[in-house]
Amino acid sequence: MFKQSFLFDTLDLTTEMPTAATKAVAGGQLKLIRRGVLEVTPSEVNEATKSIVISAGVHGNETTPLELVDAIVNDILAGTFEIKERCLFILAYPKAINNKTRFLDENLNRLFYKEVAGESVEVDIAKELMADVSAFFAPTPESQRWHLDLHCAIRKSEHFTFAVSPHTLTKTRSRELFSFIDKAQLDAVLLSQGKTNTFSCFSANTHNAQALTVELGQVSPLGENDLSLVDGFNLALRALLCGQLDTIEATSKSIIYGVCQTLTRTQEDFDFTFDAKVKNFTRFYKGDELGHDGETTLTVKQEYEAVVFPNKDVALGSRAALMVTEVNACFNDDYLEFSLPNS
Template sequence: MRSRVRGGFNYDDHVELQQEGIRMTKALFQDTLLNDTLDMTRPVTLGSIMSQSGVTVTVHERGFIEVIPPASRDVDKHVIISAGVHGNETTPLEMMDRWMSDILAGKLDIGCRCLFIIAHPEAINQHTRFIDTNLNRLFDDQVIPTNTESVIAARIKHYTEAFFCNTPKDARWHLDLHCSIRRSKHHSFAVSPRSRNETRSLDLVNFLSAAKVEALMLANAPSSTYSWYSAEHHSAQALTIELGQVNRIGENDLAQFKAFDRAIRFLLAGQGLAMAKHDHLPVMYRVTRTLMRLNQDFNFLFAEDVENFTSFVHGEVFGHDGDKPLMAQNANEAIVFPNPRVEIGQRAALMVCQVTIRYEHGQIIFD
């Protein structure tokens, strides 16, 4: 039987890819990656399948799915993409669901080894940030009481270590995808954690440029976030990436992030970001301070709807922590992630200033 070609489009090959994707999906997922992961009433199907093109998809456990390219492909990156660390941040979850569906259907080429993580199904189902405590504050070395999130953090650390084991350090990537609680002057932005390793590469900035992520914040101190953990303990090129604002599943406008979606597909295909057209450079910020909540009597003086990256004049008071006033210590110092209701001892905001960067030995440097 001759293949039917319509204007350069091979119809029979397209149908075969669709049918293969349906067969693979039914073998591994009863519905889709996201729906199966969030349906806590039934167990997930564990195990591996291989597509006709040689891509292997393995479900290790609920929320942890590994994808391995064909044996014939040279793997130059090992990429973790995580989402749902905070349960009410759902845009990345819907995007991940599409990526997995396209992988299974043979519509997304795979040229690197990758691990998809849907971190906190219970919080996602309840559309809440967390159940007992903030999961994204549990990745340092402090001993913490056993609770819902501490168990998840331990599991994430286990799979992260196993995934990066025996891989070249310069081939390790981790993109932890989030959404902001409040609106931002930059609709999308990233945070590069501070680590003792060379984890701020030119390739990382090229990715952000291709993805049209609007800003990059360079952290100035260790933290307890998941991206910091993968950078500090596994030398991964790691970022926390904020994509729009929190919303419920099904209510997100994914069209706003077409460039980000395209850049991820280039990354996973192992094609190199040089193939993606990008003339956009993110605005660069350095973190000047981390504001920690130290007292019960803590609040900001600005309205609840003040946007991330709102700036203040030098000396302007914008809040208080007990008797201590909170004020801008630099000209045009801006606030990001302000949250006066965090637990005592946790981060209540980051303060940032714009900075000019340069590259030395392929790494970001700023004065």
């Protein structure tokens, strides 16, 4: 089906990559919808079959997920791995991957919303990917829709792997999803409390999918990743795809964080007091000064707050950092509920 592999054929922009289909050795079918978008259907599909989107390469320099996806597709083609769930594998942004950059014109992972407009490479990609995901989910019960959008963090982190659970007004934080998080040995999960325009948020809000943005270590060049560092995630992901997640034991519980503050840059005179290279999830304590936004001093309000995704150079009106803290969480009717410590 591929001259080299799903990944490296996708990245070879000098050759066409027309729609194609082939039967999997172990059963089922692979269908290349277009460059970078591959649908894999198991030999048997029923109402209990999950439809799972696995996306990677939304940021071109985040390469560990690309290698994980390519290895899974290679094994499906070789007949050494048989999936039991419908899967849509996406390698989102070949031009940026080849360019070894996060993006070319603007951040693709801020453009996944129905009304997206403008003229850029990324806007066109976002529109195509939203259409692909919508078509894939269309024949599937909402309860069986999943989307794992795989990334790597730009900066170092106190948690080597972690996930971000997008905010929705519906029940998209199931007990099964959080069981997967624990079994995948993700160190932490951050519960977003405001709608964003990320890829996983699109699937959660538009299609009621169980969705996560998953951060797998730190950015490295393609071919230089130590995949053994994410063995736990890889094993759980493969178990999920072949319907055997119950065979994986969780060796620990992921720490669950909630957002207690969103630091937004509203003034040109904006800065943090901490070092620009501070690790994600670095803790600060009540009363600590975090920086300033014009004449407004930014301080810690909870007993402690950890900083995630800080960027003092964002555009005016944009998020400059999230401040998070561990939450009180429990399951009610198989869906997660939580509250901040002082609420």
